[in-house]
Amino acid sequence: MHRITAAEAAAYLRECGDAYILIHRAPDGDCIGAGYSLQAVLRQLGKKARVLCADPIPQRFSFLLPEEPEEEFTPDCILSVDVADELLFGELTETYQGRIDLCIDHHISNQLYAERVLLEECAAATCEVLYQVYWEMGITFTEQITKCLYTGMATDTGCFRFANTTPETHSYTAELMRQFPDIRYDLINRAMFTVKTRQQIQAEITMLRNIEYYLDGKCVMLWATHDICSDAGVNIEDMEGLTSLSLQPEGVEVGITVRERKPGEFKISMRSARDINVSALCAKLGGGGHIRAAGCTIKGTVAEVREKLLAIVSGVLS
C-alpha cells in the first residue's frame, strides 16, 4: 500500500484500462455520486467502466445513473470509492478482497487496504476529493457528472449543515453551479432532504409522541418498541433512519433512539448535539462509533434499558 496525491490518482486514472468501480453496501449519495461520476469520466476517456454494489441503488438516486446500459467486460483494474473497509463491499467482499488497485476515500477510519490510496480525511465527501482529481485530469464536466458530485457533497454534509462542511465543499459547489446553472439543484435537495413517504411521516409522529426528556432536557429518548409500533400501526422497519429526530429539541445534548430489534434486545443509536463524545459512552455499553454518532446493543426490559442509559449519560451531563 502507498498513499498517493490527487495528481497521482489523476495520472493513474488516465492510464488505467477498463475498470470495475466498487462502492459500499447500503449505498448513500456520496458513494453513488462518486461511483457513477467516475464511471462517466472513464467512459469519456474511451474506457469501459462499471459500478458494482452489493445492494440495489435506492430509487431516489436513479437520476444519477447513466442512460447507457452496463456492459459485460473483464476489467484491467479494480477501483473503490468511499469504502473505508473491504468488509463494506458486503457480499462482494469475498470476490474482491485484496484486489483493489486504487481506493479514493475521505473516511478517517480507512483501512488502507488498496494498492494505492488517495485518502483526504478532511474532505467532507469522497465527491469533494474526486472533484479535485477530475480537475487534475482535465476532463469535461458534464451535467451528469455535476449532478453526481453535487449530490455526494450535499448529502454527506446534510446540505452544508454539518461540522464536516469545508470551504472547498462550498467553492467546488459554486464552480459546479456556475458551469451548469440550469440544473435544478433545489429539486435534488428536495428529494434528498425534504421528501418523506406517508409511512415515514407516520413513523415520525409515533416516535415523537413518546418522546422522553431527562436531566433537565439535556437527554432525550425516543422509543420504537414492538408495542409502540403495533399500537400505532406502523412497521418497526419504518423507524430506521429517524435517529436525527432525537437532536431536535431545544437544549438537548445527547439524543438517544432505542429500537427493539427482537423481543428484549434493543439497538441504541446515540447522537451528540455539540461536543459530548457519545462514542465513549457507547463503548461503556459494549458499542462504539464516531464522536457525534455512535451505537450499541442492550438486552433487558424497557425499564432496565432506560436505567442503564440514564446511568451512563448522567455521568457526563449532570
Add this chain to the structure above:
Amino acid sequence: MHRITAAEAAAYLRECGDAYILIHRAPDGDCIGAGYSLQAVLRQLGKKARVLCADPIPQRFSFLLPEEPEEEFTPDCILSVDVADELLFGELTETYQGRIDLCIDHHISNQLYAERVLLEECAAATCEVLYQVYWEMGITFTEQITKCLYTGMATDTGCFRFANTTPETHSYTAELMRQFPDIRYDLINRAMFTVKTRQQIQAEITMLRNIEYYLDGKCVMLWATHDICSDAGVNIEDMEGLTSLSLQPEGVEVGITVRERKPGEFKISMRSARDINVSALCAKLGGGGHIRAAGCTIKGTVAEVREKLLAIVSGVLS
C-alpha cells in the same frame, strides 16, 4: 430615486456620517445579519451606527448582536437593509417614511422608495449583496461580521437548499469560512434549522396527525383549527411557521396549511413543491404572494373552506 452599483454604495458608506439602519418588522436572519454587520462596518470606520427595528430581535439571533451598547445620537443619514417596502418598518414607518438615504436589498418587489437604491434581485440574500459592498469598501471582515453574513445567506436559502441559492452564495460562504475556520458554523445551522421547542414539536405532531391527502396525493392539507388545537392541548399560535410541513409528503405538488384565525375565518398558506404558481391560485381567492409561497383568507365552515380550496387546486392538478 436612483439605482446605484455596489461600488457606488461602498463609496457612499465610506463618506456618510453617523447612521441609523432600519430593518423590517418581524426580523429574520437576513435583515438581522445585514443590519448588525453594517453597524459593525460603520463603527469600524469610526462612525456611530444603530440598528432600528419595530419588533424585538428573537433570542436565537442574539449571538449576532454587538457587545458594545447602543448609543444615543442624531444621525447624519438613514439607511435601510432588506426592506422591500417602507410599510415593513412597522411602527417606525410614520417616523422614517420618505427619509431613507440608501436602501440595500434583494427583493424583486422593492418599492424603490429610497433616495439611492442598491437592488440585486438575483442575490439570494441582502447579506450576499452586502458581502460585495464590504469587499469594495476594503473593510476588515471580523468574526462578528462573518457570523452575520453567513447567517443571513444560510437562513434566506434554507441552508443552501432553495432555488434562490446562487453560485455566489456558495463562493462568498467559502471565502468567509476560509477567513474564520474556527467559527462553529454547524452550531449556527443547528440553532437556525434543527432546533425546535417542545411546544413546536407538539404542534408539528398535532398538524401531521390530521394530514389530509387529495388528488392522488398531489395536494396535501394541514389543519390548525381551534378544535384540533384544544383537543391536543397546544396553542394555536404555536402552529405558526409550520407551513413547510405541507411539502414533506412524497408526490405533493401543492401543500396547504389552514389556520383558524378566529371562529369561521381561516388563514390559508399555500406552498408549491416545484413549479405550480400558487400565487395565481391564491389570487383567485382574493390573496397573493410569490410563485412558490402565497396566501389568502377564506371565511366559512371547515367543510366549505376545504371545498373551495379543492375546487381551485384541482383545476391545475387534475
